[in-house]
Amino acid sequence: MAILLAPMEGLLDFALRDVLTRVGGIDRCVSEFIRVTDTLLPPRAFVRVVPELRHGSRTPAGVPVRAQLLGSDPTCLADNAARLAELKSAGIDLNFGCPARVVNRHGGGAALLQEPELLHRIVRAVRDAVPPDVPVSAKMRLGFNDDHLTEDCARAIAEGGAGELVVHARTKAHGYRPPAYWERIADVRAVVGIPVIANGEIWHVEDARRCREVSGCTGIMLGRGIVADPALALAILADQAGADTPGARTQLPGWPELQALLQLFWQLILTHIEPRARAGRMKQWLNYLRKRHPEAEQAYMQIRTLTDSRVVDAIVQSWALVPAVYPQASATDQGASTISEDCPSTQATATPPAR
Numbered sequence: 343m344a345i346l347l348a349p350m351e352g353l354l355d356f357a358l359r360d361v362l363t364r365v366g367g368i369d370r371c372v373s374e375f376i377r378v379t380d381t382l383l384p385p386r387a388f389v390r391v392v393p394e395l396r397h398g399s400r401t402p403a404g405v406p407v408r409a410q411l412l413g414s415d416p417t418c419l420a421d422n423a424a425r426l427a428e429l430k431s432a433g434i435d436l437n438f439g440c441p442a443r444v445v446n447r448h449g450g451g452a453a454l455l456q457e458p459e460l461l462h463r464i465v466r467a468v469r470d471a472v473p474p475d476v477p478v479s480a481k482m483r484l485g486f487n488d489d490h491l492t493e494d495c496a497r498a499i500a501e502g503g504a505g506e507l508v509v510h511a512r513t514k515a516h517g518y519r520p521p522a523y524w525e526r527i528a529d530v531r532a533v534v535g536i537p538v539i540a541n542g543e544i545w546h547v548e549d550a551r552r553c554r555e556v557s558g559c560t561g562i563m564l565g566r567g568i569v570a571d572p573a574l575a576l577a578i579l580a581d582q583a584g585a586d587t588p589g590a591r592t593q594l595p596g597w598p599e600l601q602a603l604l605q606l607f608w609q610l611i612l613t614h615i616e617p618r619a620r621a622g623r624m625k626q627w628l629n630y631l632r633k634r635h636p637e638a639e640q641a642y643m644q645i646r647t648l649t650d651s652r653v654v655d656a657i658v659q660s661w662a663l664v665p666a667v668y669p670q671a672s673a674t675d676q677g678a679s680t681i682s683e684d685c686p687s688t689q690a691t692a693t694p695p696a697r
């Protein structure tokens with residue numbers, strides 16, 4: 343069973359990918375989207391979003407990262423995909439699900455789900471532009487306002503030459519509100535001949551089990567659930583192997599292990615993110631962790647109103663010295679592009695606000 347880490351713009355960047363893939367259980371990551379409008383982006387624009395490109399397109403734990411492109415112009419997307427292939431990206435993923443108004447107004451993201459023919463042309467152009475050994479995949483929602491074109495879109499993507507399709511089982515109109523309509527993923531599987539990966543509302547082991555049953559998918563993609571519980575992928579694998587018994591979730595790390603992960607994360611933030619954005623990054627992750635861990639709630643409350651990264655640093659340093667449960671990161675681990683690197687063509691800051 344493949345477990346993929348979801349792309350999450352403004353949240354799941356190289357730092358969190360690094361930390362989460364060290365925990366284990368994740369087979370592949372998809373980067374945050376790189377927006378393509380009408381230009382061929384310079385290599386540094388790609389490396390800024392996907393610093394893993396400098397390291398064989400893998401996280402320090404060795405997990406491959408596929409770069410995700412967002413746009414609506416087949417030729418321009420193809421040119422940029424070709425450049426990503428030159429940079430040895432572990433693959434190209436196409437975003438057909440972004441609900442952001444500014445993106446949809448320009449015909450990109452989920453807006454494309456109203457035009458299956460254009461979806462087909464985009465995938466075909468990208469597939470033809472990169473060498474055959476470079477995987478091309480896509481990630482779609484069920485539709486824009488409703489799901490009447492779900493199957494048409496999936497078919498268009500598959501016939502365009504995508505090798506894999508992730509389905510986030512909601513329309514753009516559903517936003518991120520539960521439930522996720524996993525049964526519609528089964529409908530997609532019935533009309534395409536490529537592997538389909540199920541995504542949406544997998545927060546617990548039991549969700550993964552039910553999602554796989556209902557959708558019929560073996561592969562799943564985890565987003566907010568694994569940000570809230572970094573050991574979720576391991577727990578799902580253990581459950582699948584029959585090692586998990588009700589009430590005995592040994593995989594859920596305790597606070598010391600989580601502190602070790604937070605310290606690792608903070609180290610990466612300190613070395614790669616500009617000072618004014620650092621406290622926000624820590625709060626953002628703790629805000630997810632506190633959904634599952636009471637101690638994270640306390641830590642969150644401690645830093646909730648802080649903006650000065652030096653004060654946050656003092657708090658993180660004051661935590662008990664945690665034994666290195668996970669391999670420690672070094673500043674050069676990723677060789678991540680520094681925040682001073684200027685790249686107006688893609689995301690404007692190192693830490694855009696979460697949606």
Ligand SMILES: Cc1cc2nc3c(=O)[nH]c(=O)nc-3n(C[C@H](O)[C@H](O)[C@H](O)COP(=O)(O)O)c2cc1C
Pocket residue numbers: 348349350351352353373374375410437438439440481510518541542543544563564565566567696697
């Ligand atoms: C803050 C945030 C940012 C996201 N950014 C992207 C993105 O860049 N590309 C994409 O295809 N999906 C993006 N998504 C959607 C997720 O990849 C995923 O499909 C969605 O969160 C449902 O999965 P989940 O319920 O496991 O979180 C984003 C979601 C969130 C909450």
